[in-house]
Amino acid sequence: MSTHAADVRPLMSRKSGRLQGAVVVPGDKSISHRALILGALAEGRTRITGLLEAEDILCTARALEALGAGVERDADGAWTVTGRGLGGLAAPAGDLDFGNSGTGARLMMGVVAGHPLAARFTGDASLQKRPMGRVLAPLQSMGLAIEEEGRNTLPLTLVGTGDLVPISYRLPVPSAQVKSAVLLAGLFASGETSVIESEKSRDHTEKMLRYFGAEISVEPFEGGLRIALEGRRTLQGQPVAVPGDPSSAAFLVAAALITPASDILVKNVLVNPTRTGFYETLAEMGADISFENEREVSGEPVADIRARTSELRGVTVPAARAPSMIDEYPMLAALATLAEGETLMEGLAELRVKESDRLAAMVDGLVACGAIAHARGDTLTVLGLPKVRGGATIKTHMDHRIAMSFLVLGLATEEPVTVDDASMIATSFPEFRTLMQQVGATLDEPGQASNEARGKDHE
Incomplete structure (x- = not known):
C-alpha cells in the first residue's frame, strides 16, 4: 500500500x-499504534485482533518492519508482531515515512532514542509542518541526538543511543504523545524515568506497558499525576484485542x-x-x-x-x-x-x-x-x-x-x-x-x- x-x-x-x-x-487508532510498538519491543509474539488498518497505523507497521521487527497480517485478519526485545531493533535501510501520522512519528521517536542507530523521519506535506520540538526536548535530555541541529520539523535524522539517561519530566501542557514518547524511551534507560502531568491525558500507554509486563506506577502528585517507569525490564508479547x-x-x-x-x-x-x-x-x-x-x-x-x-x-x-x-x-x-x-x-x-x-x-x-x-x-x-x-x-x-x-x-x-x-x-x-x-x-x-x-x- x-x-x-x-x-x-x-x-x-x-x-x-x-x-x-x-x-x-x-x-482504536491510539491503541493500535501502541500494540504494534510494544509488540516489536517485547520478546516473543504479539497477536493483535481488531487492529485499525488505516494509513496512520500501516505507516507505523512499515516503520517497525524497516527497523527489523516482524509484522504480518494473518489470513484471518489478525496481525502478528514478532518482537526483537528491548534494544533489538536495527538501523533502517531507508527513511521512516509516517505519512500523516503525528502519533506514529512522535511515539517512534521515543523508540529510536533507545537504540544505537540513525533513522531519518519524514512524512507528508501536512506532517512536515507539525512541530516536534516538545517531544524532542525531553528525549534530547535523555541522550537522543539530532543531525539537523536547530530544526524541530520533519524531515529529521535522529541518532539514538544504547545508554539513555532516565529523567523526571514535567509536561508543560497535557500531551499523551509527549508522555508516551518519554515513557517508551524510559524502557531503555537504567533506572526510573517519570513523567508528571498536571491534567490527566490519555493513559493507553501506561495500561499497555503494564499489560506487557513493565514495572510502572501511577500516583497522585501535586494535584496531578506522577507516572514512574523502571527501565530495562523485559516485556513479553501478549494477545491484544483492539x-x-x-x-x-x-x-x-x-x-x-x-x-x-x-x-x-x-x-x-x-x-x-x-x-x-x-x-x-x-x-x-x-x-x-x-x-x-x-x-x-x-x-x-x-x-x-x-x-x-x-x-x-x-x-x-x-x-x-x-x-x-x-x-x-x-x-x-x-x-x-x-x-x-x-x-x-x-x-x-x-x-x-x-x-x-x-x-x-x-x-x-x-x-x-x-x-x-x-x-x-x-x-x-x-x-x-x-x-x-x-x-x-x-x-x-x-x-x-x-x-x-x-x-x-x-x-x-x-x-x-x-x-x-x-x-x-x-x-x-x-x-x-x-x-x-x-x-x-x-x-x-x-x-x-x-x-x-x-x-x-x-x-
Whole structure:
C-alpha cells in the first residue's frame, strides 16, 4: 500500500432520511499504534485482533518492519508482531515515512532514542509542518541526538543511543504523545524515568506497558499525576484485542443526533474515561445517548453506544476537558451550529498544531456554510441557528477530521456540503463512507449526485 493518501477526491453530503442500524467502527487508532510498538519491543509474539488498518497505523507497521521487527497480517485478519526485545531493533535501510501520522512519528521517536542507530523521519506535506520540538526536548535530555541541529520539523535524522539517561519530566501542557514518547524511551534507560502531568491525558500507554509486563506506577502528585517507569525490564508479547475507536464512533453518533427519527447503535467502542469527553459534553447538551453492555477488553473499558435524534442546547466546554476530547472538537463545533443558544469551547490551543490549524479551518468552513462562529485566542464560539444553509465547498487542508465533520454536518444543512478532498479520511477511518451509507446517509461524488438528479428530472 502507498504511505500517502490517494489522489484528491471531493465528496458531497446532503439531507438524508432516517439513519438506523447497528455498526462496528474500526479499531482504536491510539491503541493500535501502541500494540504494534510494544509488540516489536517485547520478546516473543504479539497477536493483535481488531487492529485499525488505516494509513496512520500501516505507516507505523512499515516503520517497525524497516527497523527489523516482524509484522504480518494473518489470513484471518489478525496481525502478528514478532518482537526483537528491548534494544533489538536495527538501523533502517531507508527513511521512516509516517505519512500523516503525528502519533506514529512522535511515539517512534521515543523508540529510536533507545537504540544505537540513525533513522531519518519524514512524512507528508501536512506532517512536515507539525512541530516536534516538545517531544524532542525531553528525549534530547535523555541522550537522543539530532543531525539537523536547530530544526524541530520533519524531515529529521535522529541518532539514538544504547545508554539513555532516565529523567523526571514535567509536561508543560497535557500531551499523551509527549508522555508516551518519554515513557517508551524510559524502557531503555537504567533506572526510573517519570513523567508528571498536571491534567490527566490519555493513559493507553501506561495500561499497555503494564499489560506487557513493565514495572510502572501511577500516583497522585501535586494535584496531578506522577507516572514512574523502571527501565530495562523485559516485556513479553501478549494477545491484544483492539476495541472500536471512540473518535470514529463520534461521527456516526453525531449523524444520528442531527438527522430526524434516527437511532444508531455503535458496538464495541472504547470508553476509557480519558477519551469520553465528547460523549460527556453531548449529554450536557441534551443528547439522547447511552452506554450499553459495558465490559472490559484487554484491560480497557468497552461499551456499545446508542444515539437517537435529539434537540441540542449550547453549553460551555471547560478547558480541563480538552485532553479527553481533543480530536472531537471539529465534530462538536459542527453540531453546535444546530444547538439552541451559544456553545463555548475553551482551551483549544492544541487544535492549532494538529493536521491543520483546526480552529481556523472550522471557523472558515462553518462561516462558509452560513453558520456563526469565531475563534479568539484558544476559545471557539459557535452560535446555534434553527437552520444552517450549507451549500459550500470546504477546504479540508489535508485534515481527515475536518473532512468528516463537514460531511456529517451536510446531512442536516439546507443545501449539500462538499469537501474539497476526502482521500485523507483513509488515514484514520477508511470505512467512514461505507458505514455512513450503511446506516442511510447520502454521500456522493459531486458529479455522481448531479447525474442522479438529472436522471430523476427525466423520469
